[in-house]
Each structure stands twice: as C-alpha cells, then as structure tokens.
Amino acid sequence: MEKLIITACICGAEVTKEQNPNVPYTVEEIVREAKSAYDAGAAIIHLHVREDDGTPTQSADRFKECIDAIRKELPDVIIQPSTGGAVGMSNEERLAPIDLNPEMATLDCGTCNFGGDEIFVNTENMIVDFAKKMNEHNVKPEIEVFDKGMVDMAIRLHKKGFIKAPMHFDFVMGVNGGISGTPRDLLFMAESIPQGSTWTASGVGRAEFPMVTMAILMGGHARVGFEDNIYLSKGVMAKSNGELVEKVVRLAKELGREIATPDEARKILGLK
Ligand code: KMH
C-alpha cells in the first residue's frame, strides 16, 4: 500500500479557544501548531487563518504572513490554504489565498447545512469559478466533499474539463448537515470516486479516529486537527495538533502503514 499522507487541519474557522485554549489565532500560535503537527508526521498543513482576536479571515496579507512564517520553520511542508473560509464570506474573499500560488488549496464541491441556521454555500457556478482560478494559478485542488452528491458534482465538472485528473478528494464525514461518519458511509464514498483518484478521510468530533483508522486500512489518507476535533480521546482535550497526529502515526504503525514525507506526498498527489 502507498505510504500514508497525514494532513493536519490546525486551526479551522469555527473552533475557538473557549473550546480548547490551544486553538491557534496569532501567527506565532499558527507556526507553533504547524510545527507540532509536522514534527509528529504531518506532510500537509490545511490552513485557515485568523485575526489575533480569533476572527476568521481570508486576507491574502494574513495568509502570506502565516505561510512565510511556517515556511521559515518548515521549508518542505505542503501548505494547503482553505478557499472555504468561514460561512458567509464572499467568493472574492474566499479566493484571495489563490493569488499566493500555493501548491494546493481546497475546492468545496457543494452546498450543505452547517449546524443551526448556518448554510455553507457552494453553487455549481461558484465551484466552476473557483476551479478555473485554481487552474490559472496551477493549484492542485483538494476536493472537499461533505456528502455523496458532491462527489458526483466533482465528477461532472471533471468531465466538463474544469477539474483535472487525477482528482484528490477529502471526505469530510460527520458534519451536522453532511454524510455521517460511519464505516458504511466512508466505504460508499471511497467506492464512488473514479479509479486513479486519491482520497483522505476526515471525521468530525468523535468520528475522527474511526474514519482515520478506516482510511489507514483501506489505502486512503488521513486528516486530523483542531478544525475537525479537539479531543485526543473521550473527555481528554488535545494539548496540540501534534498530539492528534502522533495518535494517527501510532495507529498506522500498528496497522502496518508507513508515513509519507512531504516529498513522498508530492509524488503520490502529483504535485510539481
Ligand atoms: N469553515 C467551513 C465553512 C474548507 O476549508 O475548504 C469550510 C471549510 C472547508 O473549512
């Protein structure tokens, strides 16, 4: 089996220090969390950024500041900015980090409920516009899918030429409004993507480690981090993103899967 690519979603846009004081807001905190995840074995940092007070932002300047600071410490890590941002942001805001020409970025492939009255909007035309801009900047999309219909949308847009193969999917399982984080549903998602695609599993909250374990066994890749889950185990708050990554590494070792370095991840994902 291919080596396991671990992505650390270190910050997110919704989780707060009130929920876990180790959630990073400042540039220094973001670097600290990126480093803890990398040192533990993460090859990719899925990056959201915040103002110092925790407000989510998609400002290109703030992204640049954080990316430059991470790069200084971790020259080879893959940095994957979010174009999902936070619920309610404009398309222009969300696309701002693409102007920095990152190696990868997320491409959210459908609209879904996001808990309470929140709706995470990604219409077909928006997805096409986002994909076009990523193509212009040579950015490999990580196709974020929160439900099976979003896989079908990505395949449709691939057939129309907007998303290039080989496609890389991130199955985000267990969002309140998306597909649930169960083994049956993960199997369904993994069996629904075209041959030659790669995929990562992310589970929200208590679904995190069950989904990651399934991915390790099935030949997928793994995403963990404060964006998805703040607990190391039931009732035990994670002290860092690194602790969550260390747990994935332990599971992978027990199950016989080696961990990919950033350069090995680049080869697996077809990055330049
Ligand atoms: N914060 C969510 C509304 C992504 O990064 O592309 C969207 C999100 C997905 O986190």
Ligand code: ZN
């Ligand atoms: Zn995200």
